Amino acid sequence: MEKRGNFAGKLSAVLVAAGSAVGLGNIWRFPSLAADNGGGAFLVIYLLCVLLLGVPLIWAEFSVGRSTQLGAVGAYRKLNKHWGFIGYFGVLAAFLLLGFYYVVSGWTLEYFVESVNGNLSNYSTPEQYRAAFENFKTATWKPLLFAWAFILITHFVIAQGVQKGIEKFSNILMPLLFVILLVMAIHSVLMPGSGEGLKFFLKPDFSAISGRTVLMAMGQAFFSLSIGMGCMVTYASYFNRDTNLKATGLQVTMLDTLVAFTAGIIIFPAAFSVGIFNAGEAPMAGPELIFITLPAIFNSLPLSMLWSAIFFLLIIVAALTSTISIHEVVAAYLNEEWQIKRRWANWISTVGMFVVATLASLSLGVLNDCRIFGLTFFDLFDYVTANLLLPVGGLCTSIFVGWVMEKAFLDRELTNEGRLSGKIVPVVRFMLRWICPLIVLAIFLDSLGII
Numbered sequence: 515m516e517k518r519g520n521f522a523g524k525l526s527a528v529l530v531a532a533g534s535a536v537g538l539g540n541i542w543r544f545p546s547l548a549a550d551n552g553g554g555a556f557l558v559i560y561l562l563c564v565l566l567l568g569v570p571l572i573w574a575e576f577s578v579g580r581s582t583q584l585g586a587v588g589a590y591r592k593l594n595k596h597w598g599f600i601g602y603f604g605v606l607a608a609f610l611l612l613g614f615y616y617v618v619s620g621w622t623l624e625y626f627v628e629s630v631n632g633n634l635s636n637y638s639t640p641e642q643y644r645a646a647f648e649n650f651k652t653a654t655w656k657p658l659l660f661a662w663a664f665i666l667i668t669h670f671v672i673a674q675g676v677q678k679g680i681e682k683f684s685n686i687l688m689p690l691l692f693v694i695l696l697v698m699a700i701h702s703v704l705m706p707g708s709g710e711g712l713k714f715f716l717k718p719d720f721s722a723i724s725g726r727t728v729l730m731a732m733g734q735a736f737f738s739l740s741i742g743m744g745c746m747v748t749y750a751s752y753f754n755r756d757t758n759l760k761a762t763g764l765q766v767t768m769l770d771t772l773v774a775f776t777a778g779i780i781i782f783p784a785a786f787s788v789g790i791f792n793a794g795e796a797p798m799a800g801p802e803l804i805f806i807t808l809p810a811i812f813n814s815l816p817l818s819m820l821w822s823a824i825f826f827l828l829i830i831v832a833a834l835t836s837t838i839s840i841h842e843v844v845a846a847y848l849n850e851e852w853q854i855k856r857r858w859a860n861w862i863s864t865v866g867m868f869v870v871a872t873l874a875s876l877s878l879g880v881l882n883d884c885r886i887f888g889l890t891f892f893d894l895f896d897y898v899t900a901n902l903l904l905p906v907g908g909l910c911t912s913i914f915v916g917w918v919m920e921k922a923f924l925d926r927e928l929t930n931e932g933r934l935s936g937k938i939v940p941v942v943r944f945m946l947r948w949i950c951p952l953i954v955l956a957i958f959l960d961s962l963g964i965i
């Protein structure tokens with residue numbers, strides 16, 4: 515067995531976990547879902563899901579991973595031999611999730627390249643940007659090549675090993691990301707007419723809320739915090755014994771939520787300012803939101819391609835630290851469960867990712883007619899992982915840690931064997947036993963129209 519890696523510093527635990535959490539989910543997925551589902555009202559429900567489900571579950575996953583020092587499958591099974599299925603479930607979710615995640619990551623890479631070479635400035639109206647994006651994403655080869663490139667970049671970072679690759683990378687890139695985001699947000703709020711956008715994003719209109727909206731907000735909370743598929747379990751297995759799980763979980767949750775919020779502050783004021791959304795109309799968004807809105811905004815600025823290149827670089831950074839973490843779930847599984855050397859485990863997951871990402875990418879073009887339940891592979895992978903697999907994974911983890919594991923388990927992990935205060939542990943246990951399962955079940959039943 516190869517020696518197991520570890521993250522060295524305290525800060526590293528926060529940064530690598532935040533690197534996983536902060537990604538396309540915050541910058542690409544959150545704003546388009548919010549735009550489609552009532553703006554401020556979606557934001558409120560999302561925040562409730564983060565608080566009531568996200569925080570207890572991130573602590574539960576950290577506890578499972580750090581206590582066993584194993585990846586998702588091995589960790590659950592070591593704690594109880596009947597519960598290894600949660601880990602397998604996570605590996606499956608990781609595969610499907612990466613299928614569409616790599617495709618969107620590839621788009622960001624392509625938009626970065628097009629900004630650097632100036633091609634993006636050839637268009638001027640939002641309609642032209644929309645048409646250009648439609649042409650690009652439905653083409654066969656170009657999006658595919660960019661998705662493959664992204665897979666290979668992820669592969670080579672992981673090949674550097676846990677400490678050299680993942681940790682070093684996150685330590686440099688995450689702070690850079692926060693700085694760029696902040697600059698963009700300030701710029702956006704200062705654009706003329708930005709107030710309408712702020713109002714749309716921040717003023718809740720609860721009449722726009724339905725059972726489906728709530729399901730989407732819950733799915734987005736799981737997706738954004740990287741919980742429900744063993745990713746935080748796998749990362750916590752590299753934490754050291756002194757890592758304060760409570761503080762780390764809270765910091766990661768806050769950073770992640772702050773980035774999603776800031777992305778909203780960047781996108782909505784700017785979209786209203788350049789007239790992509792109009793006051794009083796329900797904005798049309800969808801997955802193309804950032805690829806149409808942002809280039810159109812940048813185009814109205816001096817040095818437009820510089821802004822655009824910086825912004826897409828930022829999204830690439832965010833996506834990369836997330837793809838690394840998801841890829842790692844699969845690679846750690848092959849390495850630990852099948853005793854396959856890390857190098858080969860990494861290659862096998864990479865080849866698997868090529869297959870699913872290819873399917874997802876082509877499903878927007880030549881394979882558009884191949885549909886399951888009326889959804890393309892791309893939409894199916896997105897919908898099923900976020901709204902079904904991750905919440906079910908989270909539900910199982912809350913039942914496992916809340917009911918199956920003995921009380922001392924959470925106590926031990928959250929207090930570092932008594933060295934930290936344990937006042938909050940009974941509350942966390944109560945949340946895991948009752949609140950999390952009931953909320954997830956209620957949202958599922960409601961969206962199926964049963965309650």
Ligand code: PFF
Nearest residue numbers: 535537538539737738740745
């Ligand atoms: N949290 C990432 C994002 O918001 O983009 C995506 C993600 C990473 C989901 C890892 C799930 C996961 F396990």
